[in-house]
Amino acid sequence: MTEANRKRQEIIGNLRLIWKEPLLLVFIIAIFYFLLIFVLFPLFMVFKTSLIVDKQFDLSNYLAIFSKRYYFQPFINSMILGVLAATAGTILGFVFAYAITRTPIPFKRFFRMTATFPIISPPFVVALAAILLFGRAGSLTPFLSRIIGEYSIYGLGGLVLVETIAYGPIAFLVLYGVLQAIDPALEEAAMDLGASRARVFATVTLPLSIPGIASAWLLVFIESMADFGNPMILSGNFRVLSVQAFLQITGMYDISRGSTLAILLLVPTVTAFFIQKYWVARKSYVTVTGQPTGATIQRLEWYIKLPTYAACFFFTGVVFLFYGMVIWGSFQKLWGVDATLTLHNYVEMFQVGKGYIFDSLKVSTWATPITGLLGMFIAFLVIRKKFIGRTTMEFVSMLTFAVPGTVVGIGYILAFNQKSALFPFVLTGTAWIIVTLLIFRNMPVGIRAGIAALQQIDPSIEEASTDLGADSSKTFRKITLPMIAPAFFSGLAFSFVKAMTAISAIIFVVSGDWNLITVAILGFVDNSQYAQAAAMSLLLIVIVLIALSIIQLLVGRIGKGARTVSIVN
């Protein structure tokens, strides 16, 4: 049989499989339709708008961007910021992951928790804390400026600092998983053969974790390049692309050129995503043999212990300092002028922000289960079923991770403020534009959770249960469900967190009826009402923590002792 023949046979076989399950076919078509409408269509609209000036096809936007310093400079700035933050974040993440997986550092759980804490808070809270601490009126400023002279937190330096704190934890999670999967026995073996600790690190540990490091670097690069909240607050005269695209649209009323800037932002992030997904991820040297052995190496020289421990304690201190500052700031009467402690900010926050808080809770609560279920279903199709377009489905649904929120937001206002042939509803101004945006933006999280869950189930386990006499419903209840549930719920937890703390895309689609807490916080910051902003940020963090504990409780009930899944790719 020739190659072409075999291919044709395979396709026919797949078609036949599908044909046997018509309902499945309907679902596949439905999902493709949703992906088309809510992922590709908005992107297409941004692209189209960037090419149309005064209702005519025109390349002038692109020419302008490459000929005007004030358009091109932000692009370079964003790249510089992305590279620096990714490098700093990856180093930080690696040191932390190394300390926790490879050294007998005490309080491992505690360190792991503080290292991941910034992930569950809205990213721009870090920038807010940076102003409270290091702004010209900041608490530490008099002290610090005596040491290093006059400085400004507004600009590249400050941004790299906050992006590292905000997104370094993502690098930590990736590298923690990677280092955990590298069997310490390999390193033990090298040491037994006489290699020094440094040599083992340089020739065994580091080479094995290179793909993980590259992955972590690219993920932090994507996140900090696309970040909107922090630069919006802290960029000063260091102008970055995500903010400039926003200002171009909201300040210059120029959607067409704003879209062009957004496309410019899309190029590096999507490129990084491609490299991460199709090159780095495939180069993984980690052999998954099952459970990690858990053996940690106890023979450690001081010159390894000391700097890693110091780095861990230092970063943990920084996290406490930053978030502690937000708590402290939220009780001050007039930040920077009158430090009398008061509850007034909380009262005012509730008066002004009650509606925002409930709206945020509502849209997140609606979006989260749908994100989880849809993600689980797509994961199921991609992993267990064969059909034409399977890889396309996976690709498109994971793509949203790489598309900066700014681009998505612009795309949604362009795509859904009128009826179109593809989609006969107007979503602008409703809760549904926010909900669908959250669903499709967070879907990669749901899919990751789904894939992780399904991979944990070996079909033979279910077969064994059936062989022992359980019917399929009992098997599902007693075997499948407990195994899926923990991963599914961690996926839910993370999509809820992402929904509650989203800002970059959301800021374009909020409306009078539906406005969200993150947008309100950014408004307070823009007004320099730092105390109120701090109070509201704190409330948001508390809500998220409560929601997480509830989900944790549910997971504990359903799947005893099951591991939670990693929440980033």
Added chain:
Amino acid sequence: MKRVIFLSLLVAVFVFSGFTTVYAAGKVLHIYEAFDTEEAKYYIDAFEKETGIDVVFVRMSSGEVLARVEAEAANPQATVWHAGSNTSHINAASKGLLEPYKPKTSFPLSDSLHAKDWAWTGFYSGAIGFVSNTNILKKKGANAPTSWDDLLNPAFSKNVAMAYPYTSGTAYTTYATLIQMHGLEKTLDWWEKFDKQSILQYTKSGTGCIPMAGLGEVAVGIAFSHDILAKGVNKGYPVVMTFPKEGTGYEIGGLSLIKGGPEPELGKQFIDWCFTKKAQNLFQKYNRLPVNPEATVGKGSVTLDQVKLIDYDHIWAGQNKGEMIKAWRDRIGK
């Protein structure tokens, strides 16, 4: 497989129940709001109490409102555009986005307070001024600026903040004032120096520089007098307000009806209400200058006859905004 189907059906039910509830909302007045949330609530609560009409508003900068109204032109989501420099309203009117409406008022509105075709009306005013941090002034041994050229004082090196002229009506008014006084070329020459020597950073919103000056993040900010009073002086920040002796520009706060908005009758009622004595008296709290001659001016407010004003041409400023902004960005590069 059965479970998966069940779950997906659940998703479908979720989604469709959602779409149906969207179209069952009650009748309320939708406003795009350019006042800050807190201030907007103060006026709108009063309106709701007096008329019993429910208002839903979303707060954006006037630039954002214009972008939103333009994007939604095919399907407007709000009826009234409340506040923001009339410059943006003029800009919107020239794009045909507004519905002319002559409000019923108890007093005649002067020509400078409305568009020729009544596409927008002005319902408050205020002059551009400087806000300076007294502690920094003392430390630097400098006086609060009383002239545009005082902003180039070396004492204020990297110590001045204001908004981007292209994101804020306040900053654009400042820019347009200078152009109307000195012409575009001279203004840009001056601004280039000003930008290099004095500016620490541009903010997005026009009022952002006031608390910055209050907090000592900068020595001097440039903003509207009513904002300086309400957000600086009255909040308890150590700041003083001064005006340039050569003359300054002023803003007229715009109010307009969005073309094709969902509740035109309620919208007209709201606009009429904004000119009543009762509504105009509310401006005292935020130090805006009322246009209704019967209304009381807030304590400490600077009325337009107390500062030297230039003959500021709002129409020119609104109609030439795109071109002037382009010139600014080409020269300043930001």
